Amino acid sequence: MCVAIPGKVIEINNGTAKVDFNGNVVNAVTGLVNVKINDYVLVHAGCVIQVMKQQEAEELIDLMREVEGYAI
Secondary structure (H helix, E strand, C coil), X not given: CCCCCEEEEEEEECCEEEEEEXXXXXXXXXXXXXXXXXXXXXXXXXXXXXXXXXXXXXXXXXXXXXXXXXXX
16 A cells, blocks of 8 residues: 655746755646646655545545554
8 A cells, every 4th residue: 555645846947846845846747737846745656646625635644643653
């Protein structure tokens, strides 16, 4: 089972976004959905698969912190 956590888009360049997961920045392909800087997104297998509302993303991040002491 895979669990995707929300990250925040901090840069977009030629179909790739830099996504910040609490200080861990990764590159993700944006071809499946339209994203903007400061969007919260879910990334799976190196691709942005969903844009989330900020409140929902923050709630999910908080929940993940509670589950098994997940540090993000």
